[in-house]
Amino acid sequence: MSQSDCQPINVEDGIPTEMAIDHVVLSELALFRRPLKVVSLGSSAWAQRYRIDVEAQEQAESYFMKISFGDHGREALKGEYEATLAIHSIVGSFTPKPIEWGSFKALSGTHYYLCRFYDFAEHAPKPAEFCQKVAFLHSRSNSPTSKFGFHLVTYNGDLPQENGYTDTWEEFFTIGFRHMVNMNIERGGPWPELEDLDTAMIDKVIPRLLRPMETGGRSIKPSLVHGDLWCGNVAVDSATGRPLIYDPASFYAHNEYELGNWRSERNGFDRSFFDAYHSIIPKTAPTEDYDDRIALYSMRFNLQAAALFPGY
Known part of the structure; x- marks a missing residue:
């Protein structure tokens, strides 16, 4: 025709x-x-x-x-x-x-x-069913290289992520954290407080919270994460009633990284989602560092948001 x-x-x-x-x-x-x-x-x-x-x-x-x-x-x-x-x-x-x-x-x-195309229902997904799917993704996925990263750059909005493969999660997260700091400075101009924070986080906080998960006989399996799970990228298919996720910014990561974006109330996930997820996949050892790790991961997501919307 x-x-x-x-x-x-x-x-x-x-x-x-x-x-x-x-x-x-x-x-x-x-x-x-x-x-x-x-x-x-x-x-x-x-x-x-x-x-x-x-x-x-x-x-x-x-x-x-x-x-x-x-x-x-x-x-x-x-x-x-x-x-x-x-x-x-x-x-x-x-x-x-x-x-x-x-x-x-x-x-x-x-x-x-x-x-x-899907028509979306007006209500949010139920924590149990939604987290079962997220946990399935994390547990069943396997990095093709057994490393952390992804085979190409993925984007959060118009913000490129640094996805080069690394052997350890600490190394991958450090590179990504520094990249987000640099993106904020590049897009928003000089930010002395952030530059000082960058040094403290990379030299002290990141090694303290992430290194114990990969030492002393412990290891982390690289899991495929959506990478930007917030209420704007989550829906329910009105035809089936099943949860949907879309618009990913994926890479192979520590599975708990996904939950860092749930910590901010603006993103639409309350404590019931954390509880539902961890009823399937337990918290990573050492568990006493869990809350601080989630706060660290949340900080990277907040840096992404700041770089996407400089000046706000």
């Missing part, structure tokens, strides 16, 4: 049509070479989101498309695709199966990520 054979595309919600998304979808993606409707789902500083409805033989099919721009946009969507694929290979329907990512030919510097 040629473009001239297709019915016009309806771009709803008053979204500007400068991107010519209708032409791009029809001319470049075989999946969408049928009459369809494009509905804006909003945008952020680094991406635009759409629902694309396609006329199928029996009923309409809907897909989710995220569009980003530039080199960072391309790498961010590539990372999202690879991370989601890795998670989906372990926990299946807990995350949408990624369909495709790539760059548009007709729009230079414009890139897309594509997966199935």
Whole structure:
């Protein structure tokens, strides 16, 4: 079917049509070479989101498309695709199966990520079922190198993470922590207090809290983490009632790192989620350091948020 054979595309919600998304979808993606409707789902500083409805033989099919721009946009969507694929290979329907990512030919510097569209319920997932899935991901995943890291850069928003493989969790976390400090200074300008904190954290706090988990006969299994689990990346599929996670910033990590993002009340997880998770996976020894480790992990997530929104 040629473009001239297709019915016009309806771009709803008053979204500007400068991107010519209708032409791009029809001319470049075989999946969408049928009459369809494009509905804006909003945008952020680094991406635009759409629902694309396609006329199928029996009923309409809907897909989710995220569009980003530039080199960072391309790498961010590539990372999202690879991370989601890795998670989906372990926990299946807990995350949408990624369909495709790539760059548009007709729009230079414009890139897309594509997966199935889900209607979300208005309520949050129940702690027991949700944490069972998270724990399954952590316990069943295995780093292909037996090291901490990931095979490519993944992004938190438009913020690249330092994912190079390391032998120890302490080394990986230290590199990542310093990277987040540097991102804050690069994006927000000089920050003397943070620079002083950086030295104290790396020289004293990080070794004190992380090294005991990998010495004295102890070891940590690198677990695949979502890497940005907060209420904005968690939902319930209205059709099945099952929890969903999406928009990952993954790497292989200490499994408890995932919970660091749950510590801040703004992210929507209360104590019941921690309890449900640890009813399946016990706290890592030495357990007396647990609360301080979670606070340390939370600090890195807070640094990520500060770098994403400098000046706030």
